[in-house]
Amino acid sequence: MKKVGITGQNGFVGAHLYNTLGLEPEKFERIDFQKNYFENPDQLDEFVKQCDVIVHLAAMNRHPDAEVIYHQNVDLVKKMVASLERTNSKAHLLFSSSSQEERDNLYGKSKKEGRSLLANWAKEKGGKFTGMIIPNVFGPFGKPNYNSFIATFCHKLTHGENPTVDVDSEVSLIYVGELVQEIIDQIEAGETAELYKVPATTTIKVSAVLEKLKSYKKLYFQNGEIPALTSSFDYQLFNTFRSYFDIATHYPVKFTQNIDPRGAFVEVIRLGIGGQCSFSTTVPGITRGNHFHTRKIERFAVIKGKALIQLRKIDSDEVLEFYLDGTDPAYVDMPIWYTHNIKNIGDEELLTIFWINEPYNPEDADTYFVEV
Known part of the structure; x- marks a missing residue:
């Protein structure tokens, strides 16, 4: 078992990594990190001493003053190096740098300098170091106007705004789940x-991403139809889009009942993809x-009787409750995580x-049991 600490564990990538490591408690023990440790050398040292592996994700991405970004990011690395030296740590340090290193901006410069400082520590003190150059990351729960343009687009489309493309460039992307697996592989x-x-x-071009998201809004957000998803990227983008709903107000969604003297006919789901219905x-x-999924798309439709459906994001204490009654048929879709x-x-x-x-596969069930 490896003891793993993550600076920035409550951030976008950090939270996904922290939660994913928690799926394998027999392999990884997660060492808790809090943001204020960087301001308290004793607490930072105590954290470092416990870790076999440290994934340094804490960084500032955006600020009106680029100089602030540069100094903040370099300062965080310097504080980490100082703690590693004070504790005589031989931990494996993984650092998240960026493809921005190749560009002439202060954010990229801060990442490149931070990577160099940590590489020098490893050489001089006998530690292990992995400097990861990471492309643009997207995925569920990213912060709009901060983490990625996809987060911004998704938030606007689900909150009554109309996003536009300023520069229609071609972008290289990685889904946060894929990045997390890359980090785990390196660990x-x-x-x-x-x-x-x-x-x-x-x-993919920025405009192509926006077109896909607009189609998801029309088909799924407004009409409840699961769109055609023909690639891994489509599934990733769709699950990302779903994470920006205000779940508490969106569900339950009432079905349209077609009633005549014979009774009622209700369409439960319209699909652009297959799957399993039961x-x-x-x-x-x-x-x-009392379980969750990390990739599956799932719908619960109550057609007879009275039910309480409860949802809780696994790193939150807030429980959402939805009461459904078969006399007024409705559904709730289960968000990932x-x-x-x-x-x-x-x-x-x-x-x-x-x-x-997707049909149930006991060898790859993507089903993790946790009480709501």
């Missing part, structure tokens, strides 16, 4: 690499679920239809 390899260029997994009966008082359950709160049998975008 497990445990080798020094002063410059490791993380390969982009998608190259139903369950649940006796009163019983709860199903949200543990969820469904409970029969009525006096009769509960009938629920479940759709998920």
Whole structure:
């Protein structure tokens, strides 16, 4: 087991890495890091002493004054180097640099200088160092107007705004889940690499990304239809888009009932992709679920009985509750990284239809059990 600490563990990439390491507790022990440790040398030293591996992600990406970005980022690295030296650490230090290193700006300069300082520490003190040059990262829960243009587009499209393309350049992208796996692979390899260029997994024009997101808004956000997703990037972008909903107000979504003297007809889901559709009966008082997924798209549709559906983002204490009744059929889609359950709160049998975008595979279930 390796003890892993992450500076910036509450940031965009840091939170995804922290949560993913938690899926394998037999391999990784996560050492907690708090932002204020950089202002308290004793606390920083205590953190460093516990770690076999330190992933240094803490950095400033944007500020009106580029000089502030430069000095802040270099200063954080200097504080880390000082702590490594005070504690005589031999930890494996992984550093997230950027493809901006190749550009003539102060952010890129801060990253390049930080990577050099850490590489020198490793050479002089016998530590291990991996300097990762990372392309543009996107994924769920990124901060709009900060982490990526995709985060900005998604937030605007789901909050009544119309994003525009200022410069229609071709961009190299990596999904945050893919980046996290790259970091974990480097942790497990445990080798020094002063410059490791993380390969982009998608190259696409900004306008093409916006067109895809606009189609997701029309088909899914407004009409509840799962769009055609023909590539890994499509799935990644769609799950990213879904994470920007105001879940508490978006769900449950009422179905359209077509009623005539024979009864009612309700379309549960319209698909541009396949998957697995099933139903369950649940006796009163019983709860199903209490698990989450990291990639799957899933819909719960209550068509008979009364149900309580609960959702909780796994690094949050906030529980969202939705009450559904088969007399007024509705559905709730399960966001990735949200543990969820469904409970029969009525006096009769509960009938629920479940759709998920991929058939269940016990060898790659993408299902992690955590109580809501």
